[in-house]
Amino acid sequence: MISNFNRKIPKIKNKPKVIFSDGNSLLLQQAIKQLNKYIDPIFVFKSKNNIPKKFPFKSITIDTINLTKYAQFLHTLLKKKINFQQAKNLVQQPNYLCCLMLKMQEVDAQISGLNFFSKDVFKPAIEILRKNENDFISSLCVLQKDEEILVFSDCALNISPNYQQRAKIAIMACDFAKNILNVKKPICCFLSYSTNNSGKGRLIDDIKKSCILAKQIARKTNYEFYGEMQFDAAYNRQIRVKKIKNCQWKSKPNVYIFPELNSANIGYKIAQQLGGYKCYGPIILGLSSPISDLSRGATIEDIIGTIILTLMQIKKK
Numbered sequence: 001m002i003s004n005f006n007r008k009i010p011k012i013k014n015k016p017k018v019i020f021s022d023g024n025s026l027l028l029q030q031a032i033k034q035l036n037k038y039i040d041p042i043f044v045f046k047s048k049n050n051i052p053k054k055f056p057f058k059s060i061t062i063d064t065i066n067l068t069k070y071a072q073f074l075h076t077l078l079k080k081k082i083n084f085q086q087a088k089n090l091v092q093q094p095n096y097l098c099c100l101m102l103k104m105q106e107v108d109a110q111i112s113g114l115n116f117f118s119k120d121v122f123k124p125a126i127e128i129l130r131k132n133e134n135d136f137i138s139s140l141c142v143l144q145k146d147e148e149i150l151v152f153s154d155c156a157l158n159i160s161p162n163y164q165q166r167a168k169i170a171i172m173a174c175d176f177a178k179n180i181l182n183v184k185k186p187i188c189c190f191l192s193y194s195t196n197n198s199g200k201g202r203l204i205d206d207i208k209k210s211c212i213l214a215k216q217i218a219r220k221t222n223y224e225f226y227g228e229m230q231f232d233a234a235y236n237r238q239i240r241v242k243k244i245k246n247c248q249w250k251s252k253p254n255v256y257i258f259p260e261l262n263s264a265n266i267g268y269k270i271a272q273q274l275g276g277y278k279c280y281g282p283i284i285l286g287l288s289s290p291i292s293d294l295s296r297g298a299t300i301e302d303i304i305g306t307i308i309l310t311l312m313q314i315k316k317k
Helices: 002-008 026-033 068-077 084-090 094-103 118-129 163-179 202-217 231-235 237-243 261-273 300-316
Strands: 017-020 040-045 058-061 109-112 138-145 148-153 187-191 224-229 255-257 278-285 291-293
Touching (some): 017 094, 068 084, 068 118, 094 109, 118 278, 118 291, 148 163, 187 202, 187 231, 224 231, 231 237, 291 300
Parallel strands (some): 187 224
Antiparallel strands (some): 138 148, 278 291
Protein backbone atom coordinates (compact mmCIF):
# COMPACT_ATOMS: atom_id res chain seq x y z
CA MET A 1 0.00 0.00 0.00
CA ILE A 2 2.84 2.40 0.79
CA SER A 3 4.50 1.78 -2.59
CA ASN A 4 1.19 2.28 -4.38
CA PHE A 5 0.66 5.51 -2.48
CA ASN A 6 4.11 6.75 -3.45
CA ARG A 7 3.24 6.19 -7.12
CA LYS A 8 -0.17 7.84 -6.95
CA ILE A 9 0.44 10.82 -4.69
CA PRO A 10 3.03 13.46 -5.62
CA LYS A 11 5.09 15.11 -2.91
CA ILE A 12 2.67 17.03 -0.71
CA LYS A 13 3.62 20.70 -0.30
CA ASN A 14 1.27 21.42 2.59
CA LYS A 15 1.05 18.39 4.82
CA PRO A 16 -2.53 17.67 5.87
CA LYS A 17 -3.20 17.77 9.59
CA VAL A 18 -4.46 14.39 10.77
CA ILE A 19 -5.70 14.05 14.34
CA PHE A 20 -5.50 10.80 16.29
CA SER A 21 -7.68 10.25 19.36
CA ASP A 22 -5.59 7.22 20.43
CA GLY A 23 -2.63 9.32 21.61
CA ASN A 24 -1.17 6.70 23.93
CA SER A 25 -1.03 3.89 21.36
CA LEU A 26 2.57 2.77 20.81
CA LEU A 27 1.51 0.88 17.70
CA LEU A 28 0.08 4.07 16.21
CA GLN A 29 3.22 6.03 17.06
CA GLN A 30 5.35 3.42 15.29
CA ALA A 31 3.13 3.60 12.20
CA ILE A 32 3.29 7.40 12.04
CA LYS A 33 7.08 7.34 11.91
CA GLN A 34 6.78 5.73 8.46
CA LEU A 35 4.40 8.44 7.19
CA ASN A 36 5.98 11.60 8.58
CA LYS A 37 6.76 13.04 5.17
CA TYR A 38 3.09 12.88 4.17
CA ILE A 39 1.22 14.20 7.22
CA ASP A 40 1.32 16.60 10.13
CA PRO A 41 0.08 14.29 12.93
CA ILE A 42 -1.59 15.53 16.11
CA PHE A 43 -2.03 13.14 19.03
CA VAL A 44 -4.73 13.65 21.66
CA PHE A 45 -4.07 12.74 25.28
CA LYS A 46 -6.47 13.02 28.18
CA SER A 47 -3.75 14.29 30.49
CA LYS A 48 -0.34 15.89 30.17
CA ASN A 49 0.95 13.12 32.43
CA ASN A 50 0.11 10.56 29.73
CA ILE A 51 2.53 12.03 27.18
CA PRO A 52 5.78 10.03 26.96
CA LYS A 53 9.06 11.84 27.54
CA LYS A 54 10.67 13.17 24.36
CA PHE A 55 7.44 12.58 22.44
CA PRO A 56 8.36 13.34 18.79
CA PHE A 57 4.92 14.47 17.55
CA LYS A 58 2.55 17.36 18.13
CA SER A 59 0.07 16.72 20.90
CA ILE A 60 -2.85 18.29 22.71
CA THR A 61 -4.04 17.40 26.18
CA ILE A 62 -7.68 17.64 27.16
CA ASP A 63 -6.92 18.62 30.75
CA THR A 64 -4.86 21.67 29.75
CA ILE A 65 -6.51 23.26 26.69
CA ASN A 66 -9.47 25.63 26.80
CA LEU A 67 -12.49 23.62 25.65
CA THR A 68 -15.03 26.45 25.84
CA LYS A 69 -15.21 27.21 22.12
CA TYR A 70 -15.69 23.52 21.32
CA ALA A 71 -18.45 23.18 23.91
CA GLN A 72 -20.18 26.27 22.53
CA PHE A 73 -19.92 24.98 18.98
CA LEU A 74 -21.27 21.55 19.96
CA HIS A 75 -24.12 23.06 21.94
CA THR A 76 -25.10 25.22 18.96
CA LEU A 77 -24.87 22.25 16.64
CA LEU A 78 -26.92 19.93 18.87
CA LYS A 79 -28.90 22.47 20.89
CA LYS A 80 -32.17 20.58 20.44
CA LYS A 81 -30.59 17.46 21.94
CA ILE A 82 -28.20 18.63 24.68
CA ASN A 83 -27.74 21.52 27.11
CA PHE A 84 -24.49 23.45 27.53
CA GLN A 85 -23.32 21.44 30.54
CA GLN A 86 -23.75 18.22 28.58
CA ALA A 87 -21.77 19.78 25.73
CA LYS A 88 -18.96 20.67 28.18
CA ASN A 89 -18.87 17.08 29.36
CA LEU A 90 -18.86 15.61 25.85
CA VAL A 91 -15.94 17.69 24.56
CA GLN A 92 -13.77 16.11 27.24
CA GLN A 93 -14.06 12.84 25.31
CA PRO A 94 -11.25 12.50 22.73
CA ASN A 95 -13.48 11.44 19.83
CA TYR A 96 -15.90 14.34 20.31
CA LEU A 97 -13.03 16.80 20.50
CA CYS A 98 -11.39 15.38 17.37
CA CYS A 99 -14.65 15.53 15.39
CA LEU A 100 -15.23 19.12 16.46
CA MET A 101 -11.73 20.12 15.39
CA LEU A 102 -12.42 18.44 12.06
CA LYS A 103 -15.78 20.19 11.70
CA MET A 104 -14.21 23.54 12.56
CA GLN A 105 -11.50 22.91 9.93
CA GLU A 106 -8.65 22.98 12.41
CA VAL A 107 -7.55 19.59 11.06
CA ASP A 108 -8.09 17.78 7.76
CA ALA A 109 -8.89 14.21 8.83
CA GLN A 110 -9.37 11.98 11.85
CA ILE A 111 -8.25 8.45 12.68
CA SER A 112 -9.62 6.70 15.77
CA GLY A 113 -10.52 3.32 17.17
CA LEU A 114 -7.45 1.52 18.50
CA ASN A 115 -8.54 2.09 22.09
CA PHE A 116 -12.25 2.68 21.56
CA PHE A 117 -15.39 0.74 20.74
CA SER A 118 -16.64 1.51 17.22
CA LYS A 119 -19.83 3.07 18.63
CA ASP A 120 -17.67 5.61 20.50
CA VAL A 121 -16.13 6.66 17.17
CA PHE A 122 -19.29 6.58 15.03
CA LYS A 123 -21.67 8.44 17.36
CA PRO A 124 -19.78 11.77 17.49
CA ALA A 125 -18.75 11.44 13.85
CA ILE A 126 -22.34 11.15 12.66
CA GLU A 127 -23.68 13.79 15.06
CA ILE A 128 -21.03 16.35 14.14
CA LEU A 129 -19.91 15.57 10.57
CA ARG A 130 -23.13 14.50 8.85
CA LYS A 131 -23.79 17.03 6.07
CA ASN A 132 -27.58 16.92 6.34
CA GLU A 133 -29.85 15.18 8.79
CA ASN A 134 -31.24 12.77 6.19
CA ASP A 135 -27.93 11.95 4.49
CA PHE A 136 -27.16 8.24 4.32
CA ILE A 137 -23.93 7.09 5.99
CA SER A 138 -22.19 3.77 5.35
CA SER A 139 -18.80 2.14 5.84
CA LEU A 140 -16.42 -0.19 4.08
CA CYS A 141 -13.17 -2.06 4.52
CA VAL A 142 -10.45 -2.40 1.92
CA LEU A 143 -8.73 -5.77 1.88
CA GLN A 144 -5.37 -6.34 0.23
CA LYS A 145 -3.26 -9.39 -0.46
CA ASP A 146 -0.29 -8.88 -2.79
CA GLU A 147 -1.73 -6.97 -5.79
CA GLU A 148 -5.35 -7.96 -5.14
CA ILE A 149 -7.57 -5.26 -3.62
CA LEU A 150 -11.18 -5.91 -2.59
CA VAL A 151 -13.88 -3.74 -1.04
CA PHE A 152 -16.28 -5.18 1.57
CA SER A 153 -19.33 -3.20 2.69
CA ASP A 154 -21.11 -2.34 4.99
CA CYS A 155 -18.80 -3.71 7.68
CA ALA A 156 -19.47 -1.39 10.60
CA LEU A 157 -22.53 0.85 10.51
CA ASN A 158 -25.87 -0.29 9.08
CA ILE A 159 -27.11 -3.23 11.13
CA SER A 160 -29.99 -4.44 8.97
CA PRO A 161 -30.32 -2.31 5.83
CA ASN A 162 -33.46 -2.44 3.71
CA TYR A 163 -33.15 -2.98 -0.02
CA GLN A 164 -32.95 0.74 -0.82
CA GLN A 165 -30.22 1.28 1.76
CA ARG A 166 -28.31 -1.76 0.52
CA ALA A 167 -28.38 -0.33 -3.00
CA LYS A 168 -26.96 2.97 -1.67
CA ILE A 169 -24.27 1.05 0.20
CA ALA A 170 -23.26 -0.63 -3.06
CA ILE A 171 -23.10 2.59 -5.05
CA MET A 172 -21.11 4.39 -2.34
CA ALA A 173 -18.65 1.47 -2.24
CA CYS A 174 -18.29 1.54 -6.03
CA ASP A 175 -17.75 5.32 -5.97
CA PHE A 176 -14.98 4.82 -3.40
CA ALA A 177 -13.40 2.04 -5.47
CA LYS A 178 -13.34 4.22 -8.56
CA ASN A 179 -12.50 7.63 -7.08
CA ILE A 180 -10.12 6.66 -4.27
CA LEU A 181 -8.72 3.25 -5.24
CA ASN A 182 -8.60 4.14 -8.96
CA VAL A 183 -10.47 0.98 -9.96
CA LYS A 184 -11.27 1.50 -13.65
CA LYS A 185 -14.42 -0.60 -13.60
CA PRO A 186 -16.08 -1.42 -10.28
CA ILE A 187 -17.75 -4.83 -10.45
CA CYS A 188 -20.09 -5.28 -7.52
CA CYS A 189 -21.73 -8.44 -6.22
CA PHE A 190 -24.61 -8.63 -3.74
CA LEU A 191 -23.81 -11.61 -1.53
CA SER A 192 -26.33 -14.13 -0.24
CA TYR A 193 -26.77 -17.77 0.75
CA SER A 194 -28.42 -18.23 -2.66
CA THR A 195 -27.02 -18.08 -6.19
CA ASN A 196 -29.26 -17.33 -9.17
CA ASN A 197 -32.53 -18.36 -7.45
CA SER A 198 -31.13 -21.50 -5.81
CA GLY A 199 -32.76 -20.37 -2.56
CA LYS A 200 -36.02 -18.64 -1.73
CA GLY A 201 -37.24 -16.27 0.95
CA ARG A 202 -37.86 -12.65 1.85
CA LEU A 203 -34.16 -11.86 2.29
CA ILE A 204 -33.32 -13.30 -1.14
CA ASP A 205 -36.04 -11.20 -2.75
CA ASP A 206 -34.77 -8.16 -0.85
CA ILE A 207 -31.21 -8.63 -2.15
CA LYS A 208 -32.46 -9.03 -5.72
CA LYS A 209 -34.36 -5.76 -5.38
CA SER A 210 -31.19 -4.06 -4.12
CA CYS A 211 -29.30 -5.21 -7.20
CA ILE A 212 -32.04 -4.03 -9.57
CA LEU A 213 -32.25 -0.64 -7.85
CA ALA A 214 -28.47 -0.15 -7.86
CA LYS A 215 -28.42 -0.78 -11.61
CA GLN A 216 -31.16 1.79 -12.11
CA ILE A 217 -29.53 4.47 -9.96
CA ALA A 218 -26.04 3.95 -11.42
CA ARG A 219 -27.14 3.40 -15.02
CA LYS A 220 -24.99 6.32 -16.27
CA THR A 221 -21.81 4.86 -14.72
CA ASN A 222 -19.68 1.95 -15.92
CA TYR A 223 -20.41 0.00 -12.72
CA GLU A 224 -21.60 -3.58 -13.00
CA PHE A 225 -23.92 -5.17 -10.42
CA TYR A 226 -24.66 -8.87 -9.94
CA GLY A 227 -26.70 -10.78 -7.40
CA GLU A 228 -27.95 -12.50 -5.52
CA MET A 229 -24.89 -14.74 -5.26
CA GLN A 230 -22.89 -16.87 -2.83
CA PHE A 231 -19.34 -15.76 -2.18
CA ASP A 232 -17.69 -18.80 -3.75
CA ALA A 233 -19.60 -18.30 -7.00
CA ALA A 234 -18.83 -14.60 -7.05
CA TYR A 235 -15.11 -14.99 -6.35
CA ASN A 236 -14.33 -18.15 -8.30
CA ARG A 237 -15.33 -18.31 -11.97
CA GLN A 238 -15.03 -22.12 -12.11
CA ILE A 239 -17.67 -22.40 -9.39
CA ARG A 240 -19.75 -19.62 -10.91
CA VAL A 241 -20.18 -21.32 -14.28
CA LYS A 242 -21.33 -24.49 -12.50
CA LYS A 243 -23.98 -22.63 -10.55
CA ILE A 244 -25.15 -20.25 -13.30
CA LYS A 245 -26.01 -21.71 -16.69
CA ASN A 246 -24.80 -19.75 -19.73
CA CYS A 247 -22.86 -17.39 -17.47
CA GLN A 248 -21.12 -14.77 -19.61
CA TRP A 249 -19.65 -12.88 -16.67
CA LYS A 250 -15.88 -13.46 -16.65
CA SER A 251 -14.36 -10.79 -14.40
CA LYS A 252 -13.93 -11.25 -10.67
CA PRO A 253 -15.84 -8.70 -8.55
CA ASN A 254 -13.81 -6.08 -6.72
CA VAL A 255 -16.71 -4.86 -4.54
CA TYR A 256 -18.71 -7.20 -2.29
CA ILE A 257 -21.94 -6.11 -0.60
CA PHE A 258 -23.05 -8.21 2.35
CA PRO A 259 -26.72 -8.63 3.33
CA GLU A 260 -26.32 -7.07 6.77
CA LEU A 261 -23.78 -6.06 9.40
CA ASN A 262 -23.29 -9.46 11.05
CA SER A 263 -22.12 -11.18 7.89
CA ALA A 264 -20.04 -8.22 6.70
CA ASN A 265 -18.18 -7.78 9.98
CA ILE A 266 -17.58 -11.51 10.35
CA GLY A 267 -16.55 -11.77 6.69
CA TYR A 268 -13.81 -9.17 6.72
CA LYS A 269 -12.35 -10.50 9.96
CA ILE A 270 -12.26 -14.05 8.55
CA ALA A 271 -10.48 -12.76 5.44
CA GLN A 272 -8.01 -10.92 7.68
CA GLN A 273 -7.35 -13.62 10.26
CA LEU A 274 -7.60 -16.80 8.15
CA GLY A 275 -7.06 -15.51 4.63
CA GLY A 276 -4.02 -13.38 5.36
CA TYR A 277 -5.49 -10.19 3.91
CA LYS A 278 -4.42 -6.82 5.22
CA CYS A 279 -7.48 -4.83 6.26
CA TYR A 280 -7.79 -1.05 6.05
CA GLY A 281 -10.65 0.67 7.84
CA PRO A 282 -13.51 0.60 8.50
CA ILE A 283 -13.73 3.84 6.54
CA ILE A 284 -16.86 5.94 7.05
CA LEU A 285 -18.55 7.24 3.89
CA GLY A 286 -21.01 10.10 3.50
CA LEU A 287 -19.59 12.58 6.02
CA SER A 288 -18.29 16.07 5.34
CA SER A 289 -14.68 15.14 6.16
CA PRO A 290 -12.56 11.95 6.08
CA ILE A 291 -12.68 9.81 9.21
CA SER A 292 -11.70 6.19 9.73
CA ASP A 293 -12.21 3.73 12.57
CA LEU A 294 -9.27 1.41 13.18
CA SER A 295 -10.03 -2.04 14.50
CA ARG A 296 -8.63 -2.68 17.96
CA GLY A 297 -6.92 -5.70 16.39
CA ALA A 298 -5.22 -3.63 13.67
CA THR A 299 -1.56 -4.29 12.83
CA ILE A 300 0.97 -1.58 11.92
CA GLU A 301 0.38 -2.37 8.24
CA ASP A 302 -3.39 -2.04 8.72
CA ILE A 303 -2.89 1.32 10.42
CA ILE A 304 -0.57 2.61 7.69
CA GLY A 305 -2.95 1.51 4.93
CA THR A 306 -5.93 3.14 6.64
CA ILE A 307 -4.06 6.41 7.06
CA ILE A 308 -3.00 6.37 3.41
CA LEU A 309 -6.57 5.83 2.23
CA THR A 310 -7.64 8.71 4.45
CA LEU A 311 -4.98 10.93 2.86
CA MET A 312 -6.23 9.96 -0.58
CA GLN A 313 -9.73 11.14 0.41
CA ILE A 314 -8.30 14.50 1.49
CA LYS A 315 -6.63 14.83 -1.89
CA LYS A 316 -9.91 14.12 -3.69
CA LYS A 317 -11.93 16.67 -1.69
